[in-house]
Every structure is written in C-alpha cells, then in structure tokens.
Amino acid sequence: MQDHVIIDNFLPQDEWQGIYDAVLGMHPETNNSTLEWIYIDHKVSTSSKNFQFVHTFFGVKQGQMHSAYSHDSYLVEALVEKINPDSIERIKANLQTKVCKQEIDVDGFHTDQVPDDSGEKYNAVYYVNDNNGFTAFKEGMKVKSKANRLLVFKNELEHTGTAQSDTNVRVVINFTFNKKGGCLGV
Secondary structure (H helix, E strand, O other): OOOEEEEOOOOOHHHHHHHHHHHHOEOOOOOOEOOOOEEEOOOOOOOOOOOEEEEEEEEEOOOOOOEEEOOOHHHHHHHHHHHOOOEEEEEEEEEEEOOOOOOOOHHHOEOOOOOOOOOOEEEEEEEOOOOOOEEEEOOOOEEEOOOOEEEEEEOOOOEEEEOOOOOOEEEEEEEEEEOOOOOOOO
C-alpha cells in the first residue's frame, strides 16, 4: 500500500464547475464572492511570514464535543460522498494570493492533525483551480495544483502549501478524516 494517491478529474465537470463558481466566481446579482473568507496572518504557525484566507466548512476542535458547520457545507458534499470517510475531523478551504517569487515555506511543514498509530487518519487536498502553486512534502515530493485534482495521503506525512505566481489566487479544499482499511488506494 502506498502513502499517497493523486486522482485527476476527481469530480464530473459540472460538479467541479459548481465548486469553482461558488469559491472563485462572483455572485451575479450582488457582484460579491459567494464564500465568506477569513484573513489569517499566518499559514501554519504564528512565526510564519505568510498569510492566507480560510473558510471552514466543518471542524471539530480537539477535546471539544461540538462541531462547527458552515452554511456553505453543501459545496463539499460531492467530495465527501466520493471520498467516503468513516468520520471527518475538518474540511477547510485555503485561499492564497499571488506572490512575486515562489518559495517553499520550510517553517510551514506540518501535519494537519496530531498523528496517531491507528493508520486510519488521512488528509486530502482538492485543488479548485489551475496555477503553478503546489503541495510540497518534507521528503521531497511535490504535487502541482491542477483544477479538479484530489491528493490523498497519510496524515503523518509532513507537507506545506506553496503559493502561486501565475494567477491571482490559489484555492484548495483540505480534508482531515478517518477511514478504516485505507482510502482510495492509500
């Protein structure tokens, strides 16, 4: 069994287009973005000099019994159905703005949740738009941002997102979830 899998054209074109339009498009009547983005002055740790905008679709804080749902959670239903997790810990969109010079944030390598020994915790990155940004792994692998691509990997793999220099924004939707017996070949 491998530690990651990449699936291109993960969703049917019309389902990807719906996510793309809602996340990156503009509402035709109000001329405003359809998602509410929150500015975060760091990406992983407060020592990071990089910032991003986030939208949390679903999250369970460690040690707490309640969950937080976004009213926009319907946007990720097709992704959740196809990934088919046993349970979800978090679904969060990240939006990074254009940079002049691409650099891997070496201080940004992280795991999305505390690794455990179960072998049942996974992360997925769904790339919403094409750009020259990428996900870099500490051991050296890089996965390019390609619209409608899904990357699934074991939670214990340290990784970081790298902003793009060719488009105004890079948007990914991150999932942390549990799945017994593996997930999509991982």
